[in-house]
Amino acid sequence: MDWDKLRIFHAVADAGSLTHAGDTLHLSQSAVSRQVRALEESLNTTLFHRHARGLILTEQGELLFDATKSMNKRLEAASARIRDSEEEVFGELRVTTTTGFGTLWLAPRLPKLYEQYPDLKIDLMLEERVLDLPMREADVAIRMKEPSQADLIRKRLMSVRMRLYASQEYLQKNGQINDIEEISNHRLICQSVNSIQVSAGSTLVQHLLTYDIPNLFTVNNYFGVLQGILSHIGVGVLPDYLTEDFPDLVRILPDLESGEVPVFLAYPEELRQSKRISAFRDFVQDEIFTHRKKIRLGEAD
8 A cells, every 4th residue: 555645544534624634734635635536446445425514434444544543653653762862852651550659659750750851741551450561562660569571671669568557637536556456446448358469468458357357448559548548537558658748647556567569660671772761760760769768867757
């Protein structure tokens, strides 16, 4: 198929009009029409229904438009990677991480990244499923365990522990907790032990449940657990990276915490020279350094 004809077809399908497509392509309406007609003849099919109010894709036209959209997206991505060799940092960067870390720690810090690189476009994909970086489901990942996929560059960022927290209002109303045995007098807010989560968090929850806790409020991510705590519903299990941004959280039973959870940043070997990856990696590392410094100062106080 003629690439130029496909480009013109895509513009017409996207605009829904020969005239508007011509304006975009800097071609006359008749030139656009001739190219579309020639493409239809080469494919021996009709790509558009022609109406007084514009053009509507036929079923065959829809199939071709899906293909040209995919081609266009790949060409744009290739163009951005080629331009990555320049000094500028711009274009789309697809970042995947867990719902909790993405909503509660990463997203609130992204304005600083945009201040440095206003032309960078972040596509943040929050899910517990581990996306396949070598197959380019995402460009860079922040995960709560070391990635096992091959051909990845890995960088350990920090360690996290799961701890117990409550709101001051909840404790004033329901009493302080000075001993783990007293947890059975309170509602526990946590992820279900059967939900996808770090094993250290699940282990801590299972340990707490041995104390015959009569009332549970379970949520399938840490954002929901946090909202439950801030709404004074009970005592919740949360990762310790939240203490900087939510200073009203009161830690319960300071001697009780989960095992260490390593946090890794990873990206495909082929993107080693990407300036977008480098900018994001350096930004996250700087933010974590600042975060850990504030936590240490807070603990010293």
